[in-house]
Amino acid sequence: MAYESSVPYRAGTEGYTSFRIPAVVRARSGHLLAFAEGRVSSAADSGTIHIVLKRSADAGRTWGPLQVVARNGNGTAGNPAPVVLDSGRVLLLQVHNAADATEDRIRRGRVPRADGRRVWLQHSDDDGASWSPPREITDQAKLPQWRWYATGPGHALQLRHGPYTGRLLVPANHSTPPTGPQDSGTEPRYNGGHALLSDDDGATWRIGYTDSHSHSHSAGDSDTDRSVAPNETTAAELPDGSVYLNARSEAVAAWRRVDAVSTDGGEHLVRPFRPQAGLTGPAVQGSALHLGDRGALLFSGPAHPAARALMTLRTSRDGGLTWRTAHTVGGLPAAYSDLVRLDRHSVGLLYETGDFSAYSTITFRRIPVEEPT
Incomplete structure (x- = not known):
């Protein structure tokens, strides 16, 4: 069966060397908003990077002109994490850092706090046509001891079921300083996951659960086993109001996907992250999406056990316990992705792919949800 696809972003075009880190949401009008990082001078994760946007009025078949939503001077604005509110307002969380503040330097504490990872927020009240200036929320979103920090990337949530209806939940991750000798090149990477929560439509924010080896910020947090290290987390609300969380693991172990569940709107975890062996793949970001009361939980990500390739949509009928x-x-190279519900019969997948490199394009694919095994 042929599936409709389009290419909103192609490396080496529109003034950018590379486009990375896709995120997609469906506005209240039905327009799709496809965000990405536009990397100006190289494909590297640091440097001059903008958050860019293309909009589609026809379910992803065609795309409008490129918009630059966020700049950080000659530095980095990245990790887009958008969410559409019940009011129709679109919020976009993001992180900024100086152009020379690489992830390794930030993790090792070699970057001044002002140049490190800082958290910002923008909003649009016209389906992404125009945007507010960025507003910094670092003091609400990041603990002083955290070094590396990332929102999402990928869509965030407004909860719609149970006692926490209306709450905003943004999955995020952080790192803490190593406790052993530094500069050895072998010190542990203390990755942890956490949630940003807002109960007033994004006016104020606080940290919900934290899940890491150390530096928990409340008595209700639980330490992750050292065989996993949560990073780049995606979240989906289940019909009973609980939140399923799935993360890339950075630990030196066989487990590349880990998951957890919150039953109190992201304040705490029922259990820490643990290995999810049903989702084979490399160390890479992925996306989760629940289809509704009688629908399935979906996960998108590369399925090759070692390489960023073989983008695959997997489904669970038991809240993420088992997957098929x-x-x-496709069998091509592929990396990051994000899922969006289009209508009753289909979902959209925005993902990095290319013939010889996973980073040649960001492609959009329309997929029927009734797709058989």
Whole structure:
């Protein structure tokens, strides 16, 4: 069966060397908003990077002109984490850092606090046509001891079921300083996951659960086993109001995907992150999406056990306990992705892919949710 696809972003075009880190949401009008990092001078994760946007009025078949939503001078504005509120307002959380503040330097504490990872927020009240200036929320979103920090990337949530209806939940991750000798090149990477929560439509924010080896910020937090190290987390609300969390693991172990569940709107975890062996793949970001009361929980990500390739849509009917393949998108190189519900019969997948490199394009694919195994 042929599936409709389009290419909103192609490396080496529109003034950018590379486009990375896709995120997509459906505005209240039905327009799709496809965000990415536009990397100006190289494909590297640091440097001059803008958050860019393309909009589609026809379910992803065609895309409008490129918009630059956020700049940080000659530094980095990245890790887009958008969410559409019930009011129709679109919020976009993001992180900024100086151009020379690489992840390794930040993790090692070699970057001044002002140049490190800082958290910002923008909003749009016209389906992404125009945007407010960025507003910094670092003091509400990041603990002083955290070094590396990332929102999402990928869509965030407004909860719609149970006692926490209306709450905003943004999955995020952080790192803490190593406790052993530094500069050896072998010190542990103390990755942890956490949630940003807002109960007033984004006016104020606070940190919900934290899940890491150390530096928990409340008595209700639980330490993750050292065989996993949560990073780049995605979240989906289940029909009972609980939140399923799935993360890339950075630990030196066989487990590349880990998951956890919150039953109190992201304040705490029922259990820490643990290995999810049903989602084979490399160390890479992925996306989760629940289809509704009678629908399935979906996960998108590369399925090759070692390489960023073989983008695959997998499905769970038991809240993420077990998984099966629903649709193999293609056998090409592929990396980051984000899922969005289009209508009753289909979902959209925005993902990095290319013939010889996973980073040649960001492609959009429309996939029927009834796709058989």
